[in-house]
Amino acid sequence: MNMKKPLVDEHGRVHDYLRVSIIEKCNLRCRYCMPEDPEWTPKEDLCTTDELLELVDTFISLGVKKVRLTGGEPLVRHDVDIILKTLAERGVELAMTTNGILVDQYIALFEKCGLNRINVSLDTLKPNRFEMMTRRTGFEKVRANINKLLEREFELKVNAVIMRGVNDDELTDFVEWTRDIPLTVRFIEFMPFDGNRWDDNSMVPMAEIKDKIADKFMILRGKDGPNDTTKHYRVPGYKGQFGIISSMSEHFCGSCNRIRLLANGSMKNCLFSNDEVSLLQPLRQGEDLEPIIRDTILEKKPSHAGRFRIAEEKNRSMVTIGG
Numbered sequence: 001m002n003m004k005k006p007l008v009d010e011h012g013r014v015h016d017y018l019r020v021s022i023i024e025k026c027n028l029r030c031r032y033c034m035p036e037d038p039e040w041t042p043k044e045d046l047c048t049t050d051e052l053l054e055l056v057d058t059f060i061s062l063g064v065k066k067v068r069l070t071g072g073e074p075l076v077r078h079d080v081d082i083i084l085k086t087l088a089e090r091g092v093e094l095a096m097t098t099n100g101i102l103v104d105q106y107i108a109l110f111e112k113c114g115l116n117r118i119n120v121s122l123d124t125l126k127p128n129r130f131e132m133m134t135r136r137t138g139f140e141k142v143r144a145n146i147n148k149l150l151e152r153e154f155e156l157k158v159n160a161v162i163m164r165g166v167n168d169d170e171l172t173d174f175v176e177w178t179r180d181i182p183l184t185v186r187f188i189e190f191m192p193f194d195g196n197r198w199d200d201n202s203m204v205p206m207a208e209i210k211d212k213i214a215d216k217f218m219i220l221r222g223k224d225g226p227n228d229t230t231k232h233y234r235v236p237g238y239k240g241q242f243g244i245i246s247s248m249s250e251h252f253c254g255s256c257n258r259i260r261l262l263a264n265g266s267m268k269n270c271l272f273s274n275d276e277v278s279l280l281q282p283l284r285q286g287e288d289l290e291p292i293i294r295d296t297i298l299e300k301k302p303s304h305a306g307r308f309r310i311a312e313e314k315n316r317s318m319v320t321i322g323g
């Protein structure tokens with residue numbers, strides 16, 4: 001595959017990280033992600049497996065080096081194994097974000113495909129609260145699968161969306177979890193998406209998260225990667241670390257290298273942009289996708305519009321974007 005010039009936007013950001021929502025459906029019903037009454041895309045407007053792989057290949061030919069599979073819940077897609085095995089031959093870094101429920105059925109395949117970076121979403125360490133937040137059971141399964149991934153030395157991150165009055169009382173419990181385990185726990189600021197009833201008071205900003213943790217622990221600033229969304233910290237002597245993803249209170253758009261491909265074949269140049277460009281229709285009509293993709297990247301704004309504007313604008317539900 002001959003490489004073309006990279007995907008650079010008007011602000012000099014190189015886009016080499018593709019997040020692919022391979023399915024809109026999920027086996028959980030997390031309140032900040034899945035609306036009461038979700039709008040699903042009709043089947044005929046969703047990518048077939050071949051179309052999805054062809055779109056991903058197009059992005060790889062334009063310089064994408066990392067592909068993260070998301071959903072909904074990627075492991076509920078019936079042929080996720082075919083997608084994994086195919087992408088494993090493409091020489092890109094593979095990663096996945098999952099709710100962890102079905103992970104035990106795929107660990108061997110992850111290892112075979114060289115998929116070593118797994119983010120598991122777990123917003124509470126309390127079984128009852130898990131059921132309240134996800135409207136489903138499965139807490140013990142997720143915990144057991146996290147232990148399995150740790151035993152097999154996957155690079156594991158646990159993502160927890162922090163909401164005021166829901167789970168913000170568990171911040172120090174999560175940090176305590178990193179005492180003897182080489183785990184990264186990441187606290188994500190609650191973000192506005194269609195149907196998740198976001199309001200500014202329900203969001204706990206990074207500064208407050210840090211203060212709540214510093215009330216109990218001495219914390220040191222850790223190291224962040226070049227395009228990192230996370231600000232890392234650690235408690236001296238603890239094997240693991242924690243991080244905060246502050247897209248609402250202190251955004252990190254300046255170093256954004258992310259593109260999103262949705263299950264309906266649409267491209268989003270920003271998580272919060274409500275402009276989407278269909279790549280599926282032109283693909284089905286045999287058109288050249290490169291100019292469409294490049295134009296969409298060139299239209300990318302320097303940063304998101306700010307949480308209040310975002311909350312007012314129509315976007316999508318989180319479950320159909322995949323974060």
Ligand code: SF4
Nearest residue numbers: 252253256270271304
């Ligand atoms: S909000 Fe948009 S521009 Fe900012 S980091 Fe996220 S995807 Fe990138």
